[in-house]
Amino acid sequence: NSRGSTSLLKDSISFTEVSASGLFEGHDLLRRGFTSVKNELLPSHPLELTEKNFQFNQDKTNFATLRNIQGIHAPLKLQMEFRAVKQVQRLPFLHSSNMAMDILRGNDECIGFEDILNDPSQSEVMGEPHIMMEHKLGLL
Numbered sequence: 001n002s003r004g005s006t007s008l009l010k011d012s013i014s015f016t017e018v019s020a021s022g023l024f025e026g027h028d029l030l031r032r033g034f035t036s037v038k039n040e041l042l043p044s045h046p047l048e049l050t051e052k053n054f055q056f057n058q059d060k061t062n063f064a065t066l067r068n069i070q071g072i073h074a075p076l077k078l079q080m081e082f083r084a085v086k087q088v089q090r091l092p093f094l095h096s097s098n099m100a101m102d103i104l105r106g107n108d109e110c111i112g113f114e115d116i117l118n119d120p121s122q123s124e125v126m127g128e129p130h131i132m133m134e135h136k137l138g139l140l
Helices: 035-039 047-051 053-072 074-085 099-105 128-138
Strands: none
Touching: 047 053, 047 099, 074 099
């Protein structure tokens, strides 16, 4: 991503990083566009940061409301459940839908933008499974 935003799936690597020529290729101008230091440092639109942090801000508001209504134990229990659900994932070369996280947040019955036009960085990447697992475990 030329805008400098990080991938939500940090453990997955793209197939171009795994291939022998991918490590030594130059910048692909047709796919990634022109590079600029300004584009990497600043967001391209004023609402980009707000949209990037939307779910975090919504969770923070929900936790504060839950704490005011039910006490400190309710948001702590929910945060522990979120952490436990985030740790369970598929292998790095398989796409994970994070259905358990959607159920905890109440988004399992909603159809959103990410359900139809998902982030390209989260696209399904079928590479060499052994190399991707070694990269995830830090052996490579």
